[in-house]
Amino acid sequence: MxxxxxxxxxxxxxxxxxxxxxxxxxxxxxxxxxxxxxxxxxxxxxxxxxxxxxxxxxxxxxxxxxxxxxxxxxxxxxVGALLDAGAVHGGRSAYNHLLCLARTNDISATRVAEALEQVGLSGVARKRVGGFSLGMKQRLGIAAALLGDxxxxxxxxxxxxxxxxxxxxxxxxxxxxxxxxxxxxxxxxxxxxxxxxxxxxxxxxxxxxxxxxxxxxxxxxxxxxxxxxxxxxxxxxxxxxxx
Amino acid sequence: MKAVFSSEWLKLRSVTSTYHTIGTAALMVALGAAWTFYVSGLADERGSLRAAAPEEGFLPLVQISLAVLGVLAITNEYATGMIRTSLITVPKRGTLLLAKAGIVGLTTFVAANAILLVTYSASRLIASDRHLGFNGTSFADDLPKLLASALSVTALALVGLGLGAAICSTAGAIVSVVALLFVLPGVVNYLPPPWNTRVATLLLPNLVPQIADERLSTRLGDGFLPPWAALAVLIAYPIVTLTIGYFLLRRRDA
The missing domain is CATH 3.40.50.300 (P-loop containing nucleotide triphosphate hydrolases)
Known part of the structure; x- marks a missing residue:
């Protein structure tokens, strides 16, 4: 590394x-x-x-x-990147959003759950991202960046x-x-x-x-x-x- | 590639607009049943009559609804900014568009066939042994037309995806699809003959009867294209628009 x-x-x-x-x-x-x-x-x-x-x-x-x-x-x-926390489809749940990204790079659903846990969003994983505050979206974006370790x-x-x-x-x-x-x-x-x-x-x-x-x-x-x-x-x- | 397909499949399944567009397209079943009940009532009064087949009459509803599904598959990513997130995870833009095309193509083809077949079967069951004009032929005779109709839906959905990739705007792409489906066929009628019929034979909504080797309409006369040529033109529509969409997507800063 x-x-x-x-x-x-x-x-x-x-x-x-x-x-x-x-x-x-x-x-x-x-x-x-x-x-x-x-x-x-x-x-x-x-x-x-x-x-x-x-x-x-x-x-x-x-x-x-x-x-x-x-x-x-x-x-x-x-490489993991967070450019714009708002660049997510508001209709998707946090879990599905991350899983959509994870699947493109053969990252497992288990890892998605881990990343959600790591950024403290496990409790709202099934909630629509559209209802998230900016801070929660930032956490979601960070989870996305960390997915592939x-x-x-x-x-x-x-x-x-x-x-x-x-x-x-x-x-x-x-x-x-x-x-x-x-x-x-x-x-x-x-x-x-x-x-x-x-x-x-x-x-x-x-x-x-x-x-x-x-x-x-x-x-x-x-x-x-x-x-x-x-x-x-x-x-x-x-x-x-x-x- | 398989990974990107699986991601695109989840993307499509995980937004409500997919269910709204397919649901709107499926209204064809209800409308087709209502239409058949109505003309059956008329037939009971008058004996027999010549009515349009519901799976033909309401086809534009399925075409436009699922074209919107195709458009949204990419423009909802532009509208939300998700496209940048997608391109960070899949930097090869051709792969991303190809996966979207595969998923949109497959989904709309299955959905269109299901909706058309249910509408077809329901209307024939309701019509029973009345002579309504559209129910005299066997299923085997009607099958080419049904498949051509479903194929036209998929072609238009992929045209929508290609246009969406090219112009990045939901409204712009939907207006273009509407123009292709509803506006151009009307405008072309006013071209001086023989250009009105020549151009009309190439237009997307007119390709379905030509593929099934049927008359286009009384006004336009018989279709000029043999079935294989009409099929080739139908397939050319999505190929051309997706190619344009691909080149613009590849060249443009996201």
């Missing part, structure tokens, strides 16, 4: 005339949580979509375990909508997943939370890499991670690709 890593090589993405990701290169290494920061519209979600092969890069490439995501035959066993995990703002209990749960979950040697890329706008969860930080703005560092280095140079973020992104706060 130690080789499990996300690599971006001069990744670039245009949407029409908008440059959403601009010559972005960085690596995410196993064993710790890497925080992925940047202002709204900086290209964080686009970068994650490019890594997952949902969008095709204009140039450059994104590799997971040394391969393009789209070439993986059973990707859930290698993957070595690489990506979460786009998973803390949104969670109660304080849930926020702490995510923090502990991320750290324990990283401690197991997994590679975790986590985006969030909550700096205090990020300072507690992440060890390494990647900051982007307007699609470009601004900083790649450790939390320890940033908090040594600035009063706090939040101050570091504010200072580093001061020139980049502008809405780029609104997608």
């Amino acid at each position: 130690l080789d499990a890593v996300i690599e971006l090589h001069q990744l670039t993405k245009h949407y029409g005339g908008t440059l959403a990701v601009d010559d972005l290169s960085f690596k995410v290494e196993p064993g710790h949580v890497t925080g992925f920061l940047g202002p709204n519209g900086a290209g964080k979600s686009t970068t994650m979509r490019l890594i997952l092969g949902l969008d095709a890069p204009t140039s450059g490439q994104a590799l997971v375990n040394g391969r393009r995501y789209a070439t993986l035959s059973r990707p859930m066993h290698e 993957p070595g690489v995990l990506m979460f786009d703002e998973p803390v949104n909508g969670l109660d304080p209990d849930g926020v702490r749960w995510i923090r502990d979950l991320m750290r324990s997943l990283a401690a197991e040697g997994r590679t975790i890329l986590l985006s969030s706008h909550l700096m205090s939370e990020m300072a507690l969860t992440a060890e390494r930080i990647v900051i982007i703005g307007r699609g470009k890499l601004i900083a790649e560092s450790t939390v320890a280095e940033l908090t040594a140079r600035y009063p706090s991670l939040e101050d570091a973020y504010m200072a580093l992104t001061a020139d980049s706060v502008q809405y780029g690709a609104a997608r």
Whole structure:
């Protein structure tokens, strides 16, 4: 699992005339949580979509375990991702939703039940997802990401909508997943939370890499991670690709 | 591939819209029975009469209901954002669309055949030995038409799936299917002859009688296509739309 890593090589993405990701290169290494920061519209979600092969890069490439995501035959066993907790059919039960995903990668129903248990949704497994709160949908999305027991995990703002209990749960979950040697890329706008969860930080703005560092280095140079973020992104706060 | 099929089968079974569309299509049984009771009553008063067969008259209901099932199989994923979750688990987009096509094709073919056969049997039982115009022929004679009808339902459902994949919008895909089924046949009548009949023979609703080697309609005269050619045209509809849907799905950012 130690080789499990996300690599971006001069990744670039245009949407029409908008440059959403601009010559972005960085690596995410196993064993710790890497925080992925940047202002709204900086290209964080686009970068994650490019890594997952949902969008095709204009140039450059994104590799997971040394391969393009789209070439993986059973990707859930290698990569788990939560991009948008709302991207579920509200009419399906939580159990059926996860089972639909699990079956595509030959993951058993037992594992679906385990994942529901792990995120604390066992009690509502048979309830329609449409009635879930955002926090419950986040938990469901995390369960989906964990289904295949993957070595690489990506979460786009998973803390949104969670109660304080849930926020702490995510923090502990991320750290324990990283401690197991997994590679975790986590985006969030909550700096205090990020300072507690992440060890390494990647900051982007307007699609470009601004900083790649450790939390320890940033908090040594600035009063706090939040101050570091504010200072580093001061020139980049502008809405780029609104997608 | 088998894994993706099994997932798509569960996806279809686990949303209520599947049951609503099949239920709407199955209204044909009730409507067909009511129609047969009505014309049987007329026949009891007047002796014999020539009425349309219910499994023909109400076929558009089954076609449009199950076409909506085909459309929703993909557009409900676009509407909810589920398509991105699906493509993360199955990055090979052709595999995903093929699995959807297989499940939609199989489900609609079985459902359409069941609905048509029940409607057919019920109406013949109700008609008993009255002469209603549609019940004089044997089941063996009627079988090609029944199978062609069921096949047209499946073809239209797959056209709906292909259009849904191409335009990603439930409303847009349903409007396109409605145009194909109800609007175009009406418009084509107004083309100058002989183009009205030539084009009409290629339209989806007109292919069913041609496959069964029957007259199209009194206005359009006899069908121009031999049964095998009509069958080939019917099969070409879903193949063309699914191919377009596949290329757009593959090229587009999800």
